[in-house]
Amino acid sequence: MERKRFEGAPCSIARSVDILGDWWAPLIIREALYGTRRFDAFQRWLGIGRNILTKRLSQLVEQGVLERVRYQEKPERFEYRLTEKGNDAAQVLIAMMPFGERWQFEPGHEPIRLFDRRTGDRVHPMLVDAETGEPIDVENLFPGPGPAFPADESIRRERFAEYYRRSVDEA
Amino acid sequence: MERKRFEGAPCSIARSVDILGDWWAPLIIREALYGTRRFDAFQRWLGIGRNILTKRLSQLVEQGVLERVRYQEKPERFEYRLTEKGNDAAQVLIAMMPFGERWQFEPGHEPIRLFDRRTGDRVHPMLVDAETGEPIDVENLFPGPGPAFPADESIRRERFAEYYRRSVDEA
């Protein structure tokens, strides 16, 4: 069976998962962010099988996350670079870092640190609300239908309403 | 062959991928965040096979993302709730939303909106640096080894140095 896809899903998370919901795609994007561009380099740094790498790279190119660029002729050779969409995808990986650090390592034992290349200062990624600058606490969020939410999914609308009720009750 | 895992990797992203690098895990966590707790409810909302759901739920419980709680005896019935770790994992999903909205939907056609349940205002998640509050642009980041970075991986250290050099050259 083919893996399930979520192209038509009315959910930004589900559609992101179509790109990032896999173990290699995020790591390939990480490598690209770290400056890797060539097939062999991806293969060596990641320890991924060459056949799988071929497939993932072409999927990522198809999805517009990477760009396949010829860097020499005779023989033709190609490398892969993050597109603008790829940079945005990389943001999601950056959001994984505090999670991974906190829960998958001993406290204070992060393996990698991020720095701002203009100032050299350390960077600590954090999710906030763009308007207020307040840190986001998922327990204070509730979802509601947006402009593209399908009209016929009234069951889900009800559900959002119910979720709202519940979230108010518990408060 | 078993799917590759990254438990020992000196990379927070790789270790997060061990939990979130899959199409169902993120969606199960999304559902949990939306208030779903029961097996059948997960199954119906997600359209996931019951066998796969069983496996994913128990993996997520093992990893400490979900908690399996008995909510009745005779017959024994269990439900699944997000732990604190689960809430942190959900933050990563929240970070996927702006990406998905921007790149996987027509502009202005988001399917779902987030609100703050205390104020009712819309929430727009954004990644910033915790110190300065500046939005994070991945092109201005570079990685360096942290306290838990393996001493023997000098090749990677060199690579970080090279990446730094490159990032300075390009600036």
Add this chain to the structure above:
DNA sequence: AGCTTGAGTTCCAAGATGCAACTGACTATG
């Protein structure tokens, strides 16, 4: 007794994965 709810199992065919070896076009070196 017979239907329903809820949480799982069991079976199976079709894919997907990891691993290793193999191409094919060139370039660099002794």
Add this chain to the structure above:
DNA sequence: CATAGTCAGTTGCATCTTGGAACTCAAGCT
């Protein structure tokens, strides 16, 4: 000239993983 690389993929396999659907088991409802 011959032999080694370099680089970007393919090809072949044995083994897992998936998705889908049917089946189980306990208990409550009617």
